[in-house]
Amino acid sequence: MQQSNAYIITFSVILTVVLGLLLSGTSQVLGPMQKEAIALDQKKQILGAVISGDEIAAMTPDEVNAYYGSHIASTVVDMNGKEIAGATAEGVDVAKNYKKPVEERQFPVYIFHEEGNVASVKSYIFPLYGAGLWDAIWGYLALGTDMNTVGGITLAHAGETPGLGARITEPGVQSRYEGKEIFNESGELVAIQMQKGEGKDYSGNPHQVDGMSGATITGNGVNNMLINYLGYYKAYIESKKSSTAVASL
Template identity: 75%
Template sequence: MQQSNTYIIVFSAVLTIVLGLLLSGTSQVLGPMQQEAIALDKKKQILGAVVSAEEIDAMSPAQINEFYAKRISSTVVDINGNEISSVEAEKVEIAKDYKKPADKRQYPVFMFHAEGQPDAVESYIFPLYGAGLWDAIWGYLALETDMNTIAGITLAHAGETPGLGARITEGGVQERYIGKKIFDESGELVAVQMQKGEGKDYSGEEHKVDGMSGATITGTGVNNMLKAYLGHYETYIKSKSSSQAVAGL
């Protein structure tokens, strides 16, 4: 039997309302869980710059949250190194800020503290963000308290090629940065450059690391990202370096 136009319209309207309510309810239920998962992933990435992947993988979400709370403190600075006390570092959205001019962004800094010594900072962790071959790349770089030596780095990507640019997530690639320097002997920020090709020994080079075969553009993206974001943090880094030197006198 053919239904009237009025029946079809009413039925469609009711179905739309019911589906809308169901979607809204599902979103409200799952929303907090999704936010918790995002926050946990960010903590894992931050810790990944100073803690081995194996150690992090061995922790439960509750243990990660507890470890982070005990060992990490944070602040936010502007491009001139001035602290912004009204902003919580963990809530700064680096990807969204990346779209703003560099002098308008907020720059989180995370401090990794010695176990059982909340006043003793072991390293400073800085977020990174940039562009790879196909999509965004990002990460966290840790500096030792000399504010020059890389203590560790974690890198991630949104869509680099598996087996090529996507290798930036591999521990073996990231370990190449440990012990490298970001300033040269004159105090100029030169960062660390991933080289083209793979298989060469750069152990004697303070500002170079071996590259990834077939992933030159991704490697260039990582180089640009490091140089840019370390440049944004340079004033803060140098101020901390000076204060550390004074404290050591």
């Protein structure tokens, strides 16, 4: 039997309202869980710059949260290295900040310290963000208390090519940065440059690491990301270098 237009319209409206309510309810239920999962993943990436991935993989979510809470402090600074009152590192979306003019951005700093002892700093962790071949890339770089030597790095991507640029997430690639230095002998910020090609030994060069075959553009993106973000943090880094030098006198 052919239905009237009024019936069809009424049925469509009711169906739309019901589906909308169902989607809204699902979003409210799953929303907090999704936020918790995102926060947990960020904590793992931050910790990955200072402890091994195997250690993190062996932890339960509760253990990750507990370890993070007892070993990580944080602050937020501006381009001049000054702390921003009232800002929290967890409240800064680095990806959204990336779209703002540099002078308007907020820059989180994570401080890795001895368990339960904020004053006993072991390293400083700096978020990174940039562009790869196809989409965004990001990561976290840890510097020792000399504010020069790299303790570790984690790198991630939104859509780099599997087996090529996506290799930036591999521990073997990330470990190449350990022990490298971001300042040269003249005190200039040079960061660390991933080289084109793969298979060469750069152990004698403190500012270069081996590249990834077939992923030059992604490697260049990582290079640009490092020099840019270390430049944004340079004032803060140098202020910490100065305070460390004074404390050692």
